[in-house]
Amino acid sequence: MKTTASLRKMKQQGEKIAMLTAYDYPAAKLAQEAGVDIILVGDSLGMVVLGYESTVPVTPADMIHHGKAARRGAHDTFLVVDMPFGSFHGSLDRTLETAIRIFQETGAEALKLEGAGEVIDVIRRLTQTGIPTVAHLGLLPQSAGVIGGYKVQGKTADAAKQLIEDALACEAAGACMLVLECIPHQLAEQVSARLSIPVIGIGAGSGTDGQVLVYHDTIKYGTHHIPKFVRSYTEAGTAIREGLQLYVDEVKSGAFPAEEHRFSMKEEELSQLYG
Ligand code: KIV
Numbered sequence: 001m002k003t004t005a006s007l008r009k010m011k012q013q014g015e016k017i018a019m020l021t022a023y024d025y026p027a028a029k030l031a032q033e034a035g036v037d038i039i040l041v042g043d044s045l046g047m048v049v050l051g052y053e054s055t056v057p058v059t060p061a062d063m064i065h066h067g068k069a070a071r072r073g074a075h076d077t078f079l080v081v082d083m084p085f086g087s088f089h090g091s092l093d094r095t096l097e098t099a100i101r102i103f104q105e106t107g108a109e110a111l112k113l114e115g116a117g118e119v120i121d122v123i124r125r126l127t128q129t130g131i132p133t134v135a136h137l138g139l140l141p142q143s144a145g146v147i148g149g150y151k152v153q154g155k156t157a158d159a160a161k162q163l164i165e166d167a168l169a170c171e172a173a174g175a176c177m178l179v180l181e182c183i184p185h186q187l188a189e190q191v192s193a194r195l196s197i198p199v200i201g202i203g204a205g206s207g208t209d210g211q212v213l214v215y216h217d218t219i220k221y222g223t224h225h226i227p228k229f230v231r232s233y234t235e236a237g238t239a240i241r242e243g244l245q246l247y248v249d250e251v252k253s254g255a256f257p258a259e260e261h262r263f264s265m266k267e268e269e270l271s272q273l274y275g
Pocket residue numbers: 021040041042043044045082179181202212213214
């Protein structure tokens with residue numbers, strides 16, 4: 001099991017950190033078996049497993065439900081759970097209550113929150129409470145409505161300066177790690193160099209301390225749009241579709257079940273049955 005300290009050490013030693021989302025027992029188990037360093041129960045589950053149009057409808061109860069399932073599949077992997085939309089703004093006391101509930105009930109190693117600004121205070125408060133906190137800057141899917149879609153962030157010098165400031169503020173507030181989503185690779189490299197906490201990129205080039213991808217994108221499973229910055233390593237969706245089609249065909253044709261799939265009664269029992 002990695003720790004916030006050993007992950008920091010990986011950064012120092014230039015050992016890349018592999019992070020992957022997972023939202024249930026089998027996926028987390030497979031991720032752990034593949035040797036991922038960190039499993040993220042991301043609120044992307046709203047889109048890839050619950051079929052919502054965005055991450056906005058996802059609730060703390062959803063995160064707890066999936067977080068617990070992922071935990072059961074990967075007891076030995078550093079588990080991060082997202083705080084969903086609307087659960088960490090406004091009252092700090094309410095935020096803390098929600099965070100404690102998600103942290104305790106899922107048994108996660110850390111929670112992740114999108115954004116800076118007032119979120120910096122939340123990072124500080126959670127860290128003081130004993131909850132390791134992962135920051136998330138760049139493209140913030142929970143704010144897609146405000147930004148006007150899912151767009152690359154930090155492309156202008158001003159935006160890049162602001163992002164660097166925000167990243168430093170996250171680290172100063174006690175964040176144990178930072179996720180950078182969809183920003184120019186030069187900016188991601190710069191932020192990674194300036195921070196001593198691990199910086200994990202998605203759509204942020206190869207200069208970060210590690211990478212994170214969405215499980216369903218990585219194995220091409222599902223019908224959602226796959227972004228440009230993803231590499232899919234297998235075609236799970238195609239394999240599943242073909243398998244299911246074959247099952248339906250064989251039930252219809254009678255090819256399934258075959259003799260090896262059935263149970264039998266002994267002859268003597270049969271003769272008594274028929275008299
Ligand atoms: O929810 C998620 O999957 C994420 C990653 C894209 C970093 O936050």
